[in-house]
Amino acid sequence: MASVESQSSSKQHKRTRIIDASIEVFAEKGFRGARISDIARKAEVADGTIYLYFRNKEDVLLCIFEEKMEEILAVLHARLDGIEDPFERLQAFAATHFQLLRDHPALAQVFQVELRQSHRFLREYRPEKLWQYLQVIEEIVREGQETGALRADLDPFLVKWAIFGALDELSIQWVLARKRERFNLDRAASQVVEVFVGGMANRSNTSKVGRKP
């Protein structure tokens, strides 16, 4: 499994050190509250060095997104590999989604909160990597529909955003929650997927979707 968050060490390439420092600083101080010099200090480079690797502060944020999504996609595909059943694939998707949050809390803060502070990310940027991530959901739905396991009248495009929205809102609340116990991510994952799969299941055919016989 890919590392998603690397260990900071002066041995590493400066670019990596800057990315890792940024994640921590953005998580701690917020995107706007983070100063370039904070990042530079944590990465043990000069302020100007950051501009050798990134166009500007927002570019650092977007590069975090790009590079960490790359790793996340690799993790996700590795996890889903070999799982056929749509219900199980969706379960694995949700479990992976939440596990990444839990394992990388600083990155989770950046993805769930700070990234959305970026005017550019929100309005101009085309987050292809996020779309690839969500495409996984759309394809699970499509394949379920093709095998007849899932209702054909649902628009996989809309369902994709709905499922992502459900997982994402729970993620945000988990990140923001003071007492995280309230948001039991494991339970949330299984309940959300059960509800969605239950709701998408094709009742007119006999196959038992989403339930072990």
Place this chain on the structure above:
Amino acid sequence: MASVESQSSSKQHKRTRIIDASIEVFAEKGFRGARISDIARKAEVADGTIYLYFRNKEDVLLCIFEEKMEEILAVLHARLDGIEDPFERLQAFAATHFQLLRDHPALAQVFQVELRQSHRFLREYRPEKLWQYLQVIEEIVREGQETGALRADLDPFLVKWAIFGALDELSIQWVLARKRERFNLDRAASQVVEVFVGGMANRSNTSKVGRKP
């Protein structure tokens, strides 16, 4: 039905004019891009006048939230009044949610995008009005569970956030989408609610929940 967005006129109370002007300016330029003087000009008041009614720029944003949520809650309760069936109540909730978005696009932009730019709103503020709004969902679920119509093993607290997340993500995408046709909100509303209700329905009893016979 309450107005949600008032008509700007020089007759109105200055505070109302400032609120209405802010919604438009925030929607157009974003929270950070909006200058107090932009709002003042549009509201036809002096810059300083804004500070007679609001503590600072962020306070304007939070007051928009408080006051418009008040109106939205009134609209919502009026709409749900008299509807008993959990499925129908949820349908009405989602339809109202999306209708408000469509009818008040500037306010939608502020709620879906700009409000979340506020550090205070996200981290410190306790958005009681939003919680009241979501509590409506939680209660529909709880009541459905009490009548046996909905599965008892679901946590209404988690389900509430999941349903909200699904509606909210579709709202955001609708707001951000250049080609809004892609997001047919009516279709989205009914599909999301069907899936959720289908998934939450109690299969072990005979009542036909969420489906007309």
Place this chain on the structure above:
Amino acid sequence: MASVESQSSSKQHKRTRIIDASIEVFAEKGFRGARISDIARKAEVADGTIYLYFRNKEDVLLCIFEEKMEEILAVLHARLDGIEDPFERLQAFAATHFQLLRDHPALAQVFQVELRQSHRFLREYRPEKLWQYLQVIEEIVREGQETGALRADLDPFLVKWAIFGALDELSIQWVLARKRERFNLDRAASQVVEVFVGGMANRSNTSKVGRKP
């Protein structure tokens, strides 16, 4: 003896209430820190009312100076009346000066500190009342010189400023001092006057100036 500081009461004329309120507010918050609305609230008048009686905030400060100096001059002349001996007159002057400070600490703060924050008072204003006050010193010196009690080679104009400076600096330090005990004003008054009179005494004649025989 004149009151120097009046008692605030709603019975009084508004102008007097504003003057008295200003002294307290200026003493507490400083001239620049004092807001017109603070003064208005304490004087129990509307903000705008202040501008019926004073041109602007600085005018309030200068009017405090003018009017309180008027009262102080009256007190001073009453005290010196009947005292002939230059040494005794100077002693009475210093004692009165310090007694006024002690009896009117808010006014003392305004005179010793806040008044000197006023650009206009310092650079443009001609504080005739202060000059009248100091003229008392100059005349004591002149008369002492005429009777031969004091050295004729001293410039009464310079001596006046020197004596005032000495008293004034002790006053400022007394006002600013946290531990006021350090500055025993009575002792300061008598020592300063003794030194000055001793220093100004005409040693070449036989009259014992500044000492009781």
Place this chain on the structure above:
Amino acid sequence: MASVESQSSSKQHKRTRIIDASIEVFAEKGFRGARISDIARKAEVADGTIYLYFRNKEDVLLCIFEEKMEEILAVLHARLDGIEDPFERLQAFAATHFQLLRDHPALAQVFQVELRQSHRFLREYRPEKLWQYLQVIEEIVREGQETGALRADLDPFLVKWAIFGALDELSIQWVLARKRERFNLDRAASQVVEVFVGGMANRSNTSKVGRKP
């Protein structure tokens, strides 16, 4: 002798250029009237550069005080070095005091007027350097008392402030005076010191203090 005021040149270190420019701008426009951009323009640096060397505008003022007092103390000690007689030491003190005023009129304006506009300088700051400066007076008095030349019943602490007050008031009036001829500083210095020394002289002993035989 130290320079007290340096010559501005683009060769100098930026910090020095800012200090020198500030003295001139503060003297000309007053502390509050001086804009950071005025100082920056005169120092030929960018506005922001000032904040690399100073915390804020008030810090610039306080640093002027600290650094120029350092130089003044050096000048003073050099001047007093080798002078034993209390009368002569005090004469040298006063002469140096007034000479510095005359030689550095902009700095004189800052010290006599602008510095006292600073709320912090007046109320919170502990001007150790000024106290060191005044301590020189206190020690002259103490030593004079120890040798029996000066009256033992005077409190050197009070006398120090009185002498400083006298010199300071004459300084202020000289700085503020339109027609400075009125304030002949040389004459003022000698008269003030003569009066003080005369007044402090111990008449009960036979030594001729402060007078050449």
Place this chain on the structure above:
DNA sequence: AATGAATGAGTTTTCATTCAT
């Protein structure tokens, strides 16, 4: 490649003062 000193644009907020009532 790396540095870090220097730059300078850009905006909220306060509050003395005004004036319609």
Place this chain on the structure above:
DNA sequence: AATGAATGAAAACTCATTCAT
């Protein structure tokens, strides 16, 4: 005379970014 809501001018300061070394 009195009010107090409304006005609007004015400037310190931050920090992302640059570029000479």
